Amino acid sequence: MELLFQVLVSGILLGGLYALMALGLALVWGVLNIVNLSHGALIMLGAYVTYFLVTGAHIDPFAALPIAAAVLFAIGYLIQRGVLNLVIRGPMFNTLLITFGIEVVLTYLAQTWFSADFRTINPGYAGSNYTVGAITIPYVQVLVFVIAIGLTVAMWLLLLHTRTGRGIRAAAQNLVAARLYGVSPKSVYALTFGLGAALAGVAGGLYGTVSQINPYIGGPLTAKSFVIAIIGGLDNPLWVIVGGLFLGSIESLTALYIGSTYRDVASFGILVLILIVRPSGLLGRTT
Amino acid sequence: MHRFLFFFVSLFLTPAAWAQPVTFGASVQLTGPVANTGRYYKDAYEFAVEKINAAGGIKIGSAHQKIALKILDNQSDVNLSVRQYVQLLAQDKVNFLLGPFASNFVLADSSIAEKSRVPMVQGGGASDQIYSRGYQYIFGTLPAASNYFGSTIEAMTKLNPRPQTVALLYADDSFDVSVAKGTRELLKKAGLKTVIDERYSTNASDFSVLLSRIKSENADAVLVAGHETEVLNFIRQAKSLDVSPKLYSFTVGVPSADFRHALGKDANGASGMTAWLPSATLKDQWFGDAEEFARAWKTKFGYEPDYHAASGVATVEALVNAIQAAGSTDPQKVRDALAKVSFDSLYGRVAFDDKGQISLPQIMVQIQNDEVVPIYAGKDFINKLQYPLAPWSKR
Numbered sequence: 001m002e003l004l005f006q007v008l009v010s011g012i013l014l015g016g017l018y019a020l021m022a023l024g025l026a027l028v029w030g031v032l033n034i035v036n037l038s039h040g041a042l043i044m045l046g047a048y049v050t051y052f053l054v055t056g057a058h059i060d061p062f063a064a065l066p067i068a069a070a071v072l073f074a075i076g077y078l079i080q081r082g083v084l085n086l087v088i089r090g091p092m093f094n095t096l097l098i099t100f101g102i103e104v105v106l107t108y109l110a111q112t113w114f115s116a117d118f119r120t121i122n123p124g125y126a127g128s129n130y131t132v133g134a135i136t137i138p139y140v141q142v143l144v145f146v147i148a149i150g151l152t153v154a155m156w157l158l159l160l161h162t163r164t165g166r167g168i169r170a171a172a173q174n175l176v177a178a179r180l181y182g183v184s185p186k187s188v189y190a191l192t193f194g195l196g197a198a199l200a201g202v203a204g205g206l207y208g209t210v211s212q213i214n215p216y217i218g219g220p221l222t223a224k225s226f227v228i229a230i231i232g233g234l235d236n237p238l239w240v241i242v243g244g245l246f247l248g249s250i251e252s253l254t255a256l257y258i259g260s261t262y263r264d265v266a267s268f269g270i271l272v273l274i275l276i277v278r279p280s281g282l283l284g285r286t287t
Numbered sequence: 288m289h290r291f292l293f294f295f296v297s298l299f300l301t302p303a304a305w306a307q308p309v310t311f312g313a314s315v316q317l318t319g320p321v322a323n324t325g326r327y328y329k330d331a332y333e334f335a336v337e338k339i340n341a342a343g344g345i346k347i348g349s350a351h352q353k354i355a356l357k358i359l360d361n362q363s364d365v366n367l368s369v370r371q372y373v374q375l376l377a378q379d380k381v382n383f384l385l386g387p388f389a390s391n392f393v394l395a396d397s398s399i400a401e402k403s404r405v406p407m408v409q410g411g412g413a414s415d416q417i418y419s420r421g422y423q424y425i426f427g428t429l430p431a432a433s434n435y436f437g438s439t440i441e442a443m444t445k446l447n448p449r450p451q452t453v454a455l456l457y458a459d460d461s462f463d464v465s466v467a468k469g470t471r472e473l474l475k476k477a478g479l480k481t482v483i484d485e486r487y488s489t490n491a492s493d494f495s496v497l498l499s500r501i502k503s504e505n506a507d508a509v510l511v512a513g514h515e516t517e518v519l520n521f522i523r524q525a526k527s528l529d530v531s532p533k534l535y536s537f538t539v540g541v542p543s544a545d546f547r548h549a550l551g552k553d554a555n556g557a558s559g560m561t562a563w564l565p566s567a568t569l570k571d572q573w574f575g576d577a578e579e580f581a582r583a584w585k586t587k588f589g590y591e592p593d594y595h596a597a598s599g600v601a602t603v604e605a606l607v608n609a610i611q612a613a614g615s616t617d618p619q620k621v622r623d624a625l626a627k628v629s630f631d632s633l634y635g636r637v638a639f640d641d642k643g644q645i646s647l648p649q650i651m652v653q654i655q656n657d658e659v660v661p662i663y664a665g666k667d668f669i670n671k672l673q674y675p676l677a678p679w680s681k682r
C-alpha cells in the first residue's frame with residue numbers, strides 16, 4: 001500500500017512537469033493551428049539557457065527561470081515572425097514540415113555549440129526531500145510541480161481576463177471576426193508563439209533540475225507533450241494540467257503493475273484510444 | 288586540368304605516394320543521441336592512425352604503407368550506418384573496416400562485413416549476440432557483455448556483511464539484455480537472491496517506480512545495465528527519493544569523466560567496471576604506455592579517455608598487426624592473421640578467441656572523492672570499497 005502511494009505521488013509530481021511541457025504546445029496549436037514539432041527543441045534550449053545561467057553566472061536555477069523564459073520568448077517571437085508567418089495560411093502539412101525542420105536545426109546547433117555532453121542542473125538542495133509517514137517527497141519535484149501548476153493557472157487567467165488574452169482567444173475562435181474588432185493576427189500569432197516558447201523555456205529549466213540535458217532530449221518531449229495536448233484538449237489550460245497528471249499517474253501505475261517497458265505503450269496507447277473514441281479530445285476540444 | 292597536374296606532380300614528389308595507402312573505413316556516431324560516446328571512436332581511430340603513420344605506417348614485406356582513414360557520421364541511426372558500411376566498401380573502396388559504437392550497431396553492421404568478406408575489427412560492441420552467429424569476419428576488443436558484472440559479483444560474495452538481496456535492472460537493447468542474461472546466471476551461482484529482475488525501455492527518464500520498488504523490497508545491491516543518460520537519471524532520482532542501497536553498480540558512465548562532471552558529488556559511491564585503466568604497466572609499441580597515452584589524449588582532445596578510447600585504439604593496432612603478419616592487404620589473409628594476432632598494447636593483451644572476441648577481465652571500480660578508484664580485479668581487492676554506502680542524508 002505504501003508502495004502504491006509512493007508511486008502515485010511520484011507520478012502526480014511528474015505529471016505536473018508534463019503538464020507544463022504540454023502547455024506551450026497546446027497554446028500554439030489552439031491559436032495558430034500549428035502542431036509545433038520543435039516544441040521539445042525549445043524545451044531543450046530553455047534547459048541549456050538555465051544551465052549556463054546556473055553554472056556561468058551562479059544564479060539559482062529557480063531565479064534563472066524568468067530569464068530563460070524571456071530568452072525563449074524572444075526566440076519564439078522571432079521564429080514566428082521570420083519563418084512560420086510565411087506559411088501560416090499554408091496547409092497543415094507545410095507547417096508540420098517547417099517546424100520539424102526547425103527542430104532539426106535547433107538540435108544540431110545545440111550539438112555544435114554545447115557538444116553532446118550530458119549535463120545536469122544540480123544545486124546543493126537538488127536531492128533533498130521530506131518524509132511524510134512512509135512516503136518520500138522530493139523537495140525540488142514539489143517546487144517544480146507548484147511552478148507548473150502556478151504557470152498554468154496564470155496562463156488561464158491571462159487568456160480569460162486580459163485584453164491580450166482575449167485577443168488570442170478571439171483569433172483562435174474566429175479570425176475574421178477578431179480582425180473586424182481590431183485584433184492584428186500577425187502580432188497575436190507572434191505573441192502566442194513567443195508565449196509558447198517561453199513556457200517551453202521554463203519547462204526546460206525545470207526538466208534540467210530533475211533529469212539530464214543533452215541536445216537530443218527534444219524529440220521524446222514533443223511526443224509526450226502531444227499526447228497530453230490530445231488528452232487535455234486545446235481550449236482550456238486547466239484541462240492540460242489534468243491531462244498531465246493523468247498521464248503521469250497512468251505511466252507510473254503501468255510501470256508498477258505491468259512492467260517498466262510498457263510505460264510508453266500505455267501513454268501512446270491512450271493516445272490511439274482517444275483518437276478512435278473521442279477524436280475531439282478527451283477533456284476539451286482539439287479541433 | 289590543374290587538379291591533374293597537381294596529382295602528377297605530387298606523385299613524383301612524394302616517393303611514398305607510389306604505394307597506395309591502406310584505407311580503414313568506419314561509420315561512427317558523431318551526431319545524434321549516442322554522439323557522446325561515439326566521439327571516443329572517431330578520436331581513437333584518428334589518434335592511432337596518426338601515431339602509426341608518424342612511425343612509418345604499416346610494414347608490408349619491406350615496403351612501408353601509410354594508413355588513410357575514412358570516417359562517416361551515422362547520426363546515431365542504425366539503418367544509416369548499415370548503408371554507410373555498404374558505401375564504404377562499394378564506393379569508397381576501403382580495404383578494412385573499423386567498428387561503430389554500441390552492440391546494436393555492430394550487430395547490424397557486421398553483416399555487411401561478413402557478406403563482403405572484409406574483416407571488421409570493432410571496439411564498441413560487447414553483446415554476446417554479435418559472436419553467436421558463426422560470423423568469420425568480425426573481431427571485437429570489448430570483453431563479453433555477459434561477464435560485465437563478473438568481478439562485481441565476485442567482490443560482493445567477499446563483502447562483510449555480504450549483500451543478501453539484489454535488484455537487477457536492464458535496458459531493452461542487445462547489449463544490456465546480454466548483460467542481464469549473464470548476470471542472472473552469475474548471481475545464481477554466487478547464491479545471491481534476486482528480488483527484482485526488471486527490464487525497462489531504452490531512454491527511460493523516470494525511475495521513480497523502480498526506485499520505490501527497490502526501497503520497498505529492501506534490495507541490498509542494485510545492478511543496472513543501461514545507458515549513461517538513464518544512469519544519470521537513476522542516481523539523481525535515487526537521491527531525491529532517498530533510496531540508498533548498500534551498493535550500486537552500473538555498466539556505463541562510471542569510468543567516464545563526463546559522467547562525474549554531470550553528477551558532481553552525487554557520483555561518489557557509484558560502482559561500475561572497466562576493462563581498462565591508464566596504467567604505466569600496459570606497454571604499447573606506438574604510444575609508449577597507457578599512462579602516457581592517457582596524458583597525450585587529454586592534451587590533444589581536452590577530455591579524459593576511458594575504456595572506449597583504449598578499445599578503439601586497440602582495434603586499429605590489431606588490424607595493423609594482422610596486416611603486417613599477413614604481409615598483404617588481401618582481406619582473406621588478413622582475416623586469418625587477425626584470428627591469430629596476439630600482442631601487448633596500451634589496452635592490454637589483444638588476442639581473439641575462435642568466435643572473434645577478446646577476453647579481458649573487468650576491473651570493478653568505484654567513484655570515491657570524485658576519482659575513479661579500482662576496487663577489485665582478478666581475485667583480490669585492490670582498494671577498499673565504500674560499503675555499505677551511507678544514506679544520502681549522511682553523504
